[in-house]
Amino acid sequence: QQQVKQSPQSLIVQKGGIPIINCAYENTAFDYFPWYQQFPGKGPALLIAIRPDVSEKKEGRFTISFNKSAKQFSLHIMDSQPGDSATYFCAARVFGNEKLTFGTGTRLTIIP
Amino acid sequence: DAGVTQSPTHLIKTRGQQVTLRCSPISGHKSVSWYQQVLGQGPQFIFQYYEKEERGRGNFPDRFSARQFPNYSSELNVNALLLGDSALYLCASSLSLQGAGDQETQYFGPGTRLLVL
16 A cells, blocks of 8 residues: 555644644555645645654654554644644655655644 | 756646646756646655656556656656646656665655646
């Protein structure tokens, strides 16, 4: 299975809150899990990525939590700001294959 | 440094026509991938080229074709356009094939928005 399931579809959080976006996968051959941020009219921009040999990775206000046994990973945004309002995509890739398989996206709105 | 550039930014075509989309990767990047993003969905992989050779193909009909030039730029061609081909077409480049650590990160361009009427 190549699917990556992402939830929720949309999320509204107050400024300073911690939005959490979840993704689940079936294919155990996936070995690279990036998160992308996309603003309207723009291409996706890489935020942070993780490999299955670690359970957590932090870069600035963004944290990925990875649960290999559950085949799930999630993005946490600390101290969220209105400028974080965008669509977020999780993705996954099989070792030896350049193809990224994307989730369906989460539209995040941070209200002041 | 310039990022991935794509042209044109917008395009309107009618059913049955053909379209060519262009992509220039980040300087030094040898791998180019193409994705289709339908409104409200995640990008879907179409092709990947590395060193002018096709290295991967997604589940798209033969109406879709691509090539990569000696300067690593790339073109995506779509023949016999259908209404369902309306989408944002994204190009992504990376320094090398995946498995080379940070060099495998794919950087996306702004896309070409294609509308088929």
